[in-house]
Amino acid sequence: MPNFKQKLLLYFATISVSTLLISNLAAIKLWNFFGIAVDGGVVVFPLTYIIGDLIVEFYGKKIAKNIIVAGFLINILAIIVFYIVIALPAYDGWNMQNAYASVFGFTPRIILGSLLAYVCSNLLNNVIFMKLKNHDGIFAKSFIARALGSSAFAHILDAFIFETIAFLGVLPFHEFLAQAIFAYVLGISFEVIFSPAEAIIAKSLKGRMIE
Structure with a gap:
């Protein structure tokens, strides 16, 4: 039985x-x-950093990296399946083909930007998190300090990669820049807002881990 x-x-x-x-x-x-x-993804995407911080905290960088790679591969599989289904001939009388293709036919730039940003920013987040954990001072003592410190840098890389690949040239430059800055600020804000709950979860789990 798994523990x-x-x-x-x-x-x-x-x-x-x-x-x-x-x-x-x-x-x-x-x-x-x-x-x-x-983009609507900013509503939920910061959760990947919160979960990622908990994973690297309790399981280490190697396992955290494997989960990031698994997430990447599963999303590639999902994209392939969606494109195959879209290409299949629609049943007569089913009038949702265009709507289905619009939703599940991922814009190549958006999906490429999203996946590259996910892999690169989360790997960077894990590296910085572990360096802060092994550093003297508040970062070694405080899980939240490590989580927010690593995320502050990782979110910059995430916003730069995703926004550049997905929207540079699609939106007017001033809108592109505003969106990139807002995405960064919103992502960090979500983590700051939820950091007290994250700290409680981390403390509770740490107690269970050593039982």
């Missing part, structure tokens, strides 16, 4: 992989934030 730590890893891995797929689907929509075009 608590093994069961928890299964949940973490499932949530991490699922969050990426959900954010890619949500990113198809651009919503209006006071004149700024923002």
Whole structure:
């Protein structure tokens, strides 16, 4: 029977992989934030960093890396399946083909930007997180300090890669720049808002890990 730590890893891995797929689907929509075009993926994507921090904290960088790669591969599989299904001839009388293709036929630039940003930023996040954990001072003592410190840098890389690949040249430059800055600020803001809950979860799990 798997122990608590093994069961928890299964949940973490499932949530991490699922969050990426959900954010890619949500990113198809651009919503209006006071004149700024923002992709819908920013609503859920910061959760990947929160889960990633918990994984690297309790399971180490190697396992965290494997989960990132698994998330990447599963999303590639999902994209392939969606494109195959779109290409299949629609049944007579089913009038949702265009709508289905619009939603699940990922724009190549968006999906490429999303996957590259996910892999690169999360790997960077894990590296910085572990360096901070092994560093003297507040970062070694505080999980939240490590989580927010690593995310501050990783989100920069994420916003740069995703926004550049997905929207540079598609949106006017001032809108592109505003969206990239807003995506970064919103992502960090979500983590700051949820950091107290994340700290409680980390502390609770640490207690269970050593039981």
